Amino acid sequence: MTQEHDPVLGRAIENLRAAPTEPRWVDISSSVLSKIRATTRRTTPLDARFPTAPAEREHDTLRISDAVVTRAIRQALLRAGAIEISSIALYLDESTCTGAEVSVTGTYGDDLRSLGSHFADAAVAVLDAVLGPPMPDRPARDIQIHFVDVHEKDFPQNP
Incomplete structure (x- = not known):
């Protein structure tokens, strides 16, 4: 399904492109990933x-x-x-x-x-x-x- 065929998806893509970028995104994503890694269960x-x-x-x-x-x-x-x-x-x-x-x-x-x-x-x-x-x-x-x-x-x- 492409943007041309789905107007809702096309509008969502344009809204995401126009949204301001979070300046600390790299810090936030690293923090989220480290928390996920800390909570995963190691298996034997x-x-x-x-x-x-x-x-x-x-x-x-x-x-x-x-x-x-x-x-x-x-x-x-x-x-x-x-x-x-x-x-x-x-x-x-x-x-x-x-x-x-x-x-x-x-x-x-x-x-x-x-x-x-x-x-x-x-x-x-x-x-x-x-x-x-x-x-x-x-x-x-x-x-x-x-x-x-x-x-x-x-x-x-x-x-």
Whole structure:
């Protein structure tokens, strides 16, 4: 779409060209960029395995961001019935994820032991799906579910 075909866009372009230039624009843009860089979250690349790779492809590697893994765990636990997730921390052995610790809020009257087991199974399934099966030297992943609070039944659910 060009300026000739869209009169609104053409008028906006002319207004921007006619507007006075901010004399400190370089200073302002540098300040904005430094604040953005300071607030970004660094991620840790985690070792993953191709779930269907043949044994002769042991040398292939796959790296997945810890942010992707924690987001996948959060989504799976919300689908599994968690009403609020306070935190998710991954257990790492160098760049290998060996499990996770998840803090959630429960609902008064629910069987929290059974619910915790259900959430742990959901987290293991996510780790297996996203990172592939556990490394041969670690046959199982350690998942800890902590209930940090309990709400009444009418507590609003997360979307």
